[in-house]
Amino acid sequence: MMRQGRHFLQIPGPSPVPDRVLRAMDMPVIDHRSPEFGELGRTVLEGSRTIFQTAGSVIIFPSSGTGAWEAAIVNTLSPGDKVLMVETGHFATLWRQMAGRWGIEVDFMPGDWRRGVDPAAVEQRLTEDKAHQIKAVMVVHNETSTGATSRVGEVRAAIDHAGHPALLMVDTISSLGSVDYRHDEWKVDVSVSCSQKGFMLPPGLGFNAISDKARAAAKVNLMPRSYWDWEEMLKPNANGFFPYTPATNLLYGLREAIAMLLEEGLDKVFARHQRLAAATRTAVEHWGLEVLCQEPRDYSPVLTAVLMPPGHDADAFRKVVLDNFNMSLGSGLSKVAGKVFRIGHLGECNDLTLLAALTGVEMGLSVAGVPHRAGGVDAAMKFLEQRTASNAGAHLKVVGS
The missing domain is CATH 3.90.1150.10 (Aspartate Aminotransferase, domain 1)
Structure with missing residues (x-):
């Protein structure tokens, strides 16, 4: 028709891709080992930290948000580990299913799909976990299937009040760049995101913002990984490069999208x-x-x-x-x-x-x-x-x- x-x-x-971003991506592909690319890489990695509101490391994968979910799991958890998740909607359910495929035991708190995470319920469950079997609390910040956000700062306060050492892992796929989000202030250990929502880009980039605590967990966990390995990314990232071929033209667009967000x-x-x-x-x-x-x-x-x-x-x-x-x-x-x-x-x-x-x-x-x-x-x-x-x-x- x-x-x-x-x-x-x-x-x-x-989301719709702004003309400015489309024009920024309309560039020849360049040598991803060149000084010019290194400058681009450093710029987008630093700019991404600003959007996540973190001074720590942000890793950019050529992937969907689902890939970034998987990276969060395989870098921090081991088969048989237990995690706490809350049924806020379709995407929380999908993350649970992925964790199960990796041999993670999921304590999935039921929900009615009409509200976000209840921090008090999280605190109660963690307080009951006297042996600290729960290794991570995994929540979706903005549940795209239902139109409900979760109060991540309050979830962090609940974890702290329970005196629990669990990692806090947050899906910010549909919230980053659109909803107030503070990776460092809320002491989030892994923030997961992607390019096609608040960043106003086509699909194709996945993000992990990681804390020192998460990076330490990644050095001792037993989950196999290769493509998603944080340490393999962080080594060349120090100079703006990547261990394998990056999505160069999406990175041009990311640079422009970050500029637009910061200009506003x-x-x-x-x-x-x-x-x-x-x-x-x-x-x-x-x-x-x-x-x-x-x-x-x-x-x-x-x-x-x-x-x-x-x-x-x-x-x-x-x-x-x-x-x-x-x-x-x-x-x-x-x-x-x-x-x-x-x-x-x-x-x-x-x-x-x-x-x-x-x-x-x-x-x-x-x-x-x-x-x-x-x-x-x-x-x-x-x-x-x-x-x-x-x-x-x-x-x-x-x-x-």
């Missing part, structure tokens, strides 16, 4: 995502639909998952929106397949982009015959207008003072 105009990619990742300022990036998420929830509430996440403290700034009314299929609705308005919405995954659709509002997204996306959703609800109250876009627009006016007023006060 021939569709006119720009396609609206409103899934929660891969991380605090402003995080505030923009919070504002767009709140506007989206305003529209959903006005439509009379229900946000999947039930805990306001856990609302995701990256995406909003919306429950369909009984008797209406979310995938059929998504098809109506795609066929009629050339917009892709995220599907429901596993337990919520067909029950929810997901609106992504991350990366290169601003007020007008979001309002256009919400317009497509509202028109789709009408065309698909989904019961709703019209005017959700207007409600979101008024919300954004109020925020803009407030910011402008504050600016004028400063300028005129």
